[in-house]
Amino acid sequence: MNSKVFRLIVLGAAAYALFVFLVISFYPDKPENMDWQDREQYNKVQITKLRLGSTREEVLALLGSPDITEAKLENSTTIQVMFYRTQHVRADGLTTQDECTPLLFENEQLIAWGEGAYQSYLNS
Template sequence: MNSKVFKLILLGIGAYALFVFMVMSFYPDKPEDMDWQDREEYNKVQITKLKLGSTKQEVWAMLGSPDITEAKMESGTPIQVMFYRTQHVRADGLTTQDECTPLLFENDQLIAWGEGAYQSYLKS
């Protein structure tokens, strides 16, 4: 009798592990579906994986759409800053620039990120 119970328990654990594996494989987290706390943590991790020269489309595929964006033309070159929420500052229900990490794009390629990148964008 004990061996039957043991086999059923092992079968149940195996079925559960298979179910978890299938869910994680076929239903990956999308940034758009996360609550703001999970999205902040996700953005922090993904931003550490960025590489200079990445295209805007590659960044969108990794991080989803930005929380805030700005753009301008500088000597005929398009420059865009996309802000992704990475730190909670105040509980007001709004995402503001001081709660985000800016990513600076020139000609749709990532050239810098962080507060220094945004300050250089403002000066140019």
Template sequence: MNSKIVKRIGLGVCLYAAFVFGVVTLYPDKPEDMDWKDREEYNKVQIAKLELGVSRQEILALLGSPDISEAKISDDQTVQVMFYRTQHKKSDGITTQNECTPLLFEGDKLVAWGDGAYQSYLEN
């Protein structure tokens, strides 16, 4: 093969690799841009890493907008439950509470998550 052709192919491969690297590192995946299966898996992984006391804004930055949300004022404090889809139940195009993991916030801080969190919200 001609050395000129080999150099051009090598240059093309290097440019392609640089482009792919740039896209992967500089273009972050956002939960809103994922399809439902990827977002469901992403939500499960991120919720498993959560710690109590995290702010609502940090959760919104990490997980994006909730699929379902409820709020009320109890004892002069705002109590909010945000539901994030984590398990598929029925292919009907509608996300329901039984397909989600609830995150409970009192004030602006995460105080619980999981089914017990929603029961606590309902009892207050």
């Protein structure tokens, strides 16, 4: 009887391990479902993977919806800046621009990111 109980325990552990593996493999963690601390870390890592010239849609697929966004039309050129939270500044329950990294797009193409990108947006 001890070998029967042991086999059931091993079978149960194997079934559990298979279940965990399948959930991790086929249920991707989306940025929208993360808490703010995990989202900050995720954004920091993903922003380091960006390439100039990436499309707005590629960035949205990688990072999800921005925390803050601004846009303007200037001489038939669409200029948009999207802010993604990357650093905690104060515990007030709000995400502000100083807690975010700005990504600058011109005609749907990523042309810059970081504080200089936002200054470029303001000065254009």
